[in-house]
Every structure is written in C-alpha cells, then in structure tokens.
Amino acid sequence: MTASLRTFLQTGELAPITLDLTLLDVAALIGPPAWWVTDAHDFPIPLNWGYSTLEISFSLEQPHPIEFLSIKPPQKWGRRFHSFCPLLRLSMDGLPIEGRPSELLRAGIWDPDSVEVGILTDPRDPKICIRGTGIEILYVVSDPDREDHFAQASLGGIERAAVLLEEHVFLYGLYQSHGGTSSVRWPEESWQEISAREYLEILERHRSIAPHDLA
Structure with missing residues (x-):
C-alpha cells in the first residue's frame, strides 16, 4: 500500500x-x-x-x-x-520535504492564506511550525546553530526571527493528532502566528539582506 x-x-x-x-x-x-x-x-x-x-x-x-x-x-x-x-x-510526490520551510510553502500544496506559520522566538529554543489541515510540521535549530546565532541576542520582532530561522532550521517531524490538539507547539501562548503568505512576504522583503546582518 x-x-x-x-x-x-x-x-x-x-x-x-x-x-x-x-x-x-x-x-x-x-x-x-x-x-x-x-x-x-x-x-x-x-x-x-x-x-x-x-x-x-x-x-x-x-x-x-x-x-x-x-x-x-x-x-x-x-x-x-x-x-x-x-x-x-x-x-514523496516530488515535494521538497528536505528543504527550508519556504520551499515547502511554495510547492503548491496549500493555499498560502489557509496555512499558519508559528514562530517561537525564544533564543534558547527557537522553532518554526507550519500548521495545515490536520497536520503540523515542526522545524528546529541544531545546538551549534542555536549557540552561534541566537543564544547571545534576542530574536526581536517576528520579521527578524522569520528571516534568521529560515536560514537555520531543519525538519524535525510531521505530526497528526486526534481532535487537532497540539502537543508540538507548546507552550501555546509563547508562539507568534502569521499566515504562510505573510511569512513568504517577509522573506521576500528581506531577501537582499544577508542573515548575518540581522544577527
């Protein structure tokens, strides 16, 4: 099957x-x-x-x-x-599952207004989570990257966090749960949420800025 x-x-x-x-x-x-x-x-x-x-x-x-x-x-x-x-x-359906969050969001899987991107901006454990219909896709930052890029400074606003994290996160897992409750995005109140369209627009606005210039 x-x-x-x-x-x-x-x-x-x-x-x-x-x-x-x-x-x-x-x-x-x-x-x-x-x-x-x-x-x-x-x-x-x-x-x-x-x-x-x-x-x-x-x-x-x-x-x-x-x-x-x-x-x-x-x-x-x-x-x-x-x-x-x-x-x-x-x-695999030819999808860029090994790539960055933006690559998956641009792959024509979803309407970008119907998918939510959550960003945990805590520099001790920054994450990105894409939440679609019934699923969650979690991206995390490796320990060396977290030490090099985030631990010594606040990520600041969600735009700055989105640009920095896009460069350094990797796929951690795909999740589905009964009733749609989230055990992935915890604590829930600590996440900032935007639509996939807003996330991609942020990256487009900052594409000419090198990630180290935002650090």
Whole structure:
C-alpha cells in the first residue's frame, strides 16, 4: 500500500492509516510494529508502535483508537518512495520535504492564506511550525546553530526571527493528532502566528539582506 505525502500534508490522512482505526485495525493492515515504547500506562499491551520512521500512539481506552501519529525524517528520504514497513510506503510526490520551510510553502500544496506559520522566538529554543489541515510540521535549530546565532541576542520582532530561522532550521517531524490538539507547539501562548503568505512576504522583503546582518 502506498500513502501520498501530498495528501497527508493537505488533509492529515496517511491512507490507509486514518485516525478512526484501532490498534487491531492497524495490525491487520500493516502488521505488527518493528518496535514499541512502553510506559506505566501500557499494561497489558504497548500503545506506542513504531514502523521505521512512523510512530503511532493509541489511546489507553479500549478498543485503543489511534490518538497521535508522527513521521520523523530519516537520514535520507527516498527519491520516489520512503518505506515504513513491507506493507506500507510513502510516495514523496516530488515535494521538497528536505528543504527550508519556504520551499515547502511554495510547492503548491496549500493555499498560502489557509496555512499558519508559528514562530517561537525564544533564543534558547527557537522553532518554526507550519500548521495545515490536520497536520503540523515542526522545524528546529541544531545546538551549534542555536549557540552561534541566537543564544547571545534576542530574536526581536517576528520579521527578524522569520528571516534568521529560515536560514537555520531543519525538519524535525510531521505530526497528526486526534481532535487537532497540539502537543508540538507548546507552550501555546509563547508562539507568534502569521499566515504562510505573510511569512513568504517577509522573506521576500528581506531577501537582499544577508542573515548575518540581522544577527
């Protein structure tokens, strides 16, 4: 079975895996997990299943419906497909998933007015998060970059933060959760939010300014 990355980013659906499935449904569709994570609440069965870079978390309540799923980037995405397990692969659809946030926003996946870009401007842990229909895409800054570019000075306004972070973030994960609640953008009140169109317009206004001139 093949899921579409474009469809997942547009709708939050990783067909055939949908949030109305239960643990037993997933096992019947794509088999047992390659690994799992357990904690004190998982008895008598583990509720966090992993298939390569796909992680699926199930509710504690029977019949254990899907509660949350995430896709973590591998060391190298496949050119055409990325395999989660022998029975499920992801079609890459020619999308620039390894690139910067702006590259994904310009790839024709969404209407730029319908997608939100959140920016966490805390210099100790700056992040960018794209929130679309049912999904969140989180970008973070590596430790060396955070020390070199952000730890010694405030990021200031959202425009300055957007330009600086665009140059230094990398994809951390793709997320989908039941009910659309966010565990990715936390604490929620610390994020500043703009539309994808506004984000791209900020980058366009500052494209002639070298990132180090803003530091």
